[in-house]
Amino acid sequence: MLMLAAIFCPMIGGCLLALWRPRDRRTRQDYVIGVACTTAVLSLCSISTALHHPPMVLIRLNDHLSVAFQVDGLSGIFAGMVSLLWPLACLYAVEYMSREGGENRFFTFYLIAFGVTLGIAFSANVLTMYFFYELLTLVTLPLVMHGMDGKARYAGKVYLIYSMSGAALGFIAMVFLLQYGGEMFQFGGTVSVGDMNTDILLVAYVLGFFGFGVKAAVFPGHKWLLRASVAPTPVTALLHAVAVVKAGVFAVVRLTWYGFGPDLIRGTWAQDMVMAAAVFTIVFGSAKALQTQHLKRRLAWSTISNLSYVLLGITTLTQAGLIAGITHMVFHAVLKITLFFGVGAIHYKMHRDFVPDIEGCGALMPTVFACFSTAAFGLMGIPPLAGFSSKWMLATACVDLKSTLGYLGTAALAASAILTALYLTQIIMLAYFPRQNRAISVKIPKRARRDPGIRMTLPLGVLSVVSVLLGLSANSVAGSISSLILGL
């Protein structure tokens, strides 16, 4: 029951906000944070109490179809990650959105999206997941289009078209899964081949991969993520670096490991195809990030690249690869949301959006840039920070495949690591050591500092500390992830 409460609490809370429309910022803030925190507590409680319980059927449609929920290891990780980040993001958004306007509408959908994401996490079969997956597209659309200017509306349209077409491909995979697989997800896959031609199943899998991969921004379905960076930063930070994109990754994991099953796909052309797409996206995203001068877009490209790290781990179809991928998913979530929060803070206080413009911001916004740099070094994979160990695990998993694509994957990881280092150090160096505008670098008196308020700096600080701690305890994190997923 806690699961359902966690899913519906923010949905109802969001709808109430839309009806109530409080004018007072303070009241709204308390309400939003309250709902988000309640949901987080509910979701964490349900994870701890209902872990590995059998699925709970909410509505039975017929013998094979049902809307059902469960908490297994994977949903525990995803829901836990989302639940810990959402309240922090709400806190950040409360201050950030005071400049953007339309807060009632914004928080309505922001809260509903929380519930929907938890719905994806807790769904026990592909039908339920698909339902929430579609719903997520719809409730996040107003968030993307929040600015309601030409760019935002265009971005919304692109997002809608991409997501809907992706979901349509996913639908095909779902139908096959419902037809040939079991009703509920099961680790290791449920599809029984029988005398069926496996190639047709593999076609369905590949379609599903690229369909759900649209949200995970795997090439060629990556473009919407760049357009969507016009959304307000709390959206880009939470949804387009964590919740929505990771829901895509989550769906791919469900499809691969819990639906079709790794044994079916391993060693076939389908595996080669999806791995190749991931490998290509890794290098492609990093190279484009280096080229892009718009801060948020650069980070968006970086997200595209990093999501494919995770997909690469998943598509190695080895347990080590899966664990490495999921570990990277968690680490990347914390790191990237911090980076986006940092960039958002710069936009919020200084209205600067491009890389060359941030010259000297390091001295003006010391707190923000301290957190930004910590996360950036983490993402670069400078040991002992977080990104390093997950990339190391990924590389090991790839080499262990002993196949051409495995080696290519390792090479792609190495190349992307260098590119990541370049595109992130460039930002940090410019911020701390300005080139042209040297007047900025003179000692800044305390009152001239432009750090935003505590509601924005607190999440930044907490997250950067968490990222460092994650890096230092990477082994135990990976260990608990593997025990959760593999059920050891």
Added chain:
Amino acid sequence: MSKNLELLVFLPMVCAPFSYWIGRAWKRGRDVFVQAVVILELLLVITILAEEATFVRWEGFCGLGIGFASGSFHSVMAFLTASGWLAATILSQEYFAHVKHRNRYYLFWLVTLGATMGVFLSADLYTTFIFFELMSFTSYVAVVQTEEPAALKAGDTYLAVAVIGGLVTLSGLFLLYYQLGTLQLSQLAQAAAQAPNRSLLWTGGLLTLVGFAAKAGAFPLHIWLPTAHPAAPAPASAVLSGVITKTGIYGVAVLSTTLFLHDSTCGTVLAVLGAITMVLGAVLAVCSIDLKRTLACSSISQIGFILVGLSMQCLLGHHNALAVAGTILHIVNHSLIKMVLFPAAGVIHLSTHSFDLNKIQGFGRGKPFLAVIMGIPMLSLAGLPLLNGYVSKTLLHESIVEYIAVAGQWSWLVTGLEWLFLFSGGLTLAYMLKLFICIFVEAPPTADKWRKHNYIASASAVTLLIYAITMPVLGIQPNDIMDGIASFARDFFHGEAPAHPVAYFSMINLKGAAISLLIGMILYLTVVRGLLMKQGGERQYWDPIPAWCNLEYGLYRPLLLFAAEVLLVTAAFVDRIGFRLLFRGLPAVCMKGYRWLLDRRGRLIWLLTGEEYVPRPSLEQVVDDPHFGVYADHPQAERGVLHSFAFGLILTGLGLVFAILFIFLH
């Protein structure tokens, strides 16, 4: 007392933020605090020197776990680091009396100290790498301390080499770990001997070498050194040159003494690299007309000497006693020497505000103290007997001579290496003489306005004097102290004990030094005085190396830019063209067909029903409509949830869901 090891590494790092906070309120307090931390560090190092070798390991920390070891070479380098840092800290306080960003400087200064300690005390390559990267990043701040354009540019090069080198090293380490299953120094040699795939092992080893060699300043990755060292403030360049380049040497030494222990191929690679680095650095130093740049190029050259020592240690196999001792002692000597020369250059800069030899000419006239302080290390580096530099160079030279005897058919090549060695020694004397005569003998270009007294603070003077006096003390009785250091650090290199004490002042050894010094004198008189000074009007030094003849700007940067361009063009191509073909071309064809039908729709309807057809706005017009997505007259005016396009879609979706539910339930 094994706790001391972690304390050595983490104490300065933990203290660093405190120095920053203290410094915000109380500058003097910060200076005292930083000195206290560094002195404490030195005391701790002395305790580990006195102890037995220890080993600490933190399992699981940072993924693979990290480990520290003391004893042998670890302790020697830790002592050099701590003492060097103390000297540089004392000197910093004078040098930085009136500059900005001192808080930042000391913050990173202490972190760099901890990281450097971490590198030297590391007991496995993974730990080495962690602290190596940390050190690269934190020492960047020292390079760009002045924030002048030249410094920023030098910093860029420094960082680029560090980042790219570091990641190449990381991929090498990954390969090694993947094959050997361990990166611990104590197990590497055995694991490497049993590795089945030699070529993969070599790939891993060479990739790992890249980052370390870059930090050491070995050819062809030395490009950052001639710009970064001069750009940093003098005390920082002293530790950059004296200590931090040695971290690279440490990494190379680890590889050559564990992974490729007594491996002749590795020895050959190192010998070639070392010989090129040795000669190239010296030639650059002779040509340079900038005091600090000369010293930086001299560092490159001396790193070449050390690499030659390491190569001999590989090539000579079990008979490498002389090579090992020579390598260790040359590392120590070079560190001591540069710890004096760079700060002394800083002293000159404080008065003259220049490093240009033509501007500081004659600064040292009438300053006997400065002449002694700079003269001793210069002559020591050139290999004058009775000074410490002579000892290590003699050992290195002897090891080459030893190898000539066993090299067989390749002995002529090794003889060539010996002559290169002697020639580089001669070049060392030549550029040191050039500096010394320029500063202390030649007449100043204009009327001398410089202060005769009080050009150096007393604390700095005492520090430098102690260092300078150490050199003859070490050099006069080499068998007592220097052999002691060598035998203390020998185990790390798996070196053998020498069969009998080396007779440093025997005729044969003195002959080598004499040849080298003679070459140096001749080179100075002919090349430096003859070719490198413009005769017309005033006699001036000039740099014969043309601007285009620069590895970084002539080759690496264009190459890197080209690679980046290729990558980006490919990315752009895939992104635009390929994407359009896939996702725009196909739909466009479909749309064309659809529109063709649409255009004929009116006629079709008229044919079927006989009604007149009024076409509605096409799809494009709706899309470009500013009201798209909002059901209101003025899209900006009304932004309610209930009026958005998405809300409509949600309602539609909900309706569909209910419809499906209804169908299924009934």
